[in-house]
Amino acid sequence: MIDDLYSARILTLAANLPHAGRLASPEGTGERVAKLCGSRATVDVVLDDQGRIADFAQDVKACALGQAAAGVLGESVIGATVQDLTEARDAMAAMLKFGGEGPSGRFEGLRVLKQVADYPARHASTMVAVEATLEAVQAAQAARTRLAGAA
Template identity: 50%
Template structure:
């Protein structure tokens, strides 16, 4: 990775997002909690959710990740309240496709993932970028299952 590539990858906007992650912390009495870890870099994200009528009404995240993982968690935190599990799963799948195949940016409200497009070329960063949205999708599924059980 050249110095120019690193500068592009760690743009000012990515660093701004990483420095200001919404909903940091943990929820008291969440409907579900999921912890995800990237084995490649050791980044971890723990997500707590609360659902009402199929929508995320409470959300918190504990993020211990690189700047790219933090920026992705920032996008998730800014967009997730009021979303359905279907929207979150669609955003996860679209982000995967964007990173792996150069696919389109996830739809609003998760279109902030566009800032991470320069990371497409860096496959070793993909797992960290996906942590927050994957944990959120899994937490929503777990919360839904516990509500219907």
């Protein structure tokens, strides 16, 4: 069963991380750490004038499952909104914990991780990139609100 968990698709995603690194001048940064295993994702974003992700970078130090989730995220994140990310996070959590189908639309590729549901110790590492990205977008929005209030 563990061989199914680390399928060729998951290992390919883990090995090819889009937008790896950090942005020089991010509007928002998010960081999440899975306490059980130490998987970590640090995400930087810049938003466009509609609040969508215009630029994105991720520094992910995680197991193959966390890296694979970050790989899917990196393939589809440009243009995403806070609503897209919230829906993806919630659908992914439901997929892992309650047998849900997983994200649809932009982040449907995260469904490749559905079998992780059988390994609760791996749930947190699978979620770090999505949660860090959502946190980064929320931080960017908060920074914009503070700037608008100061003007």
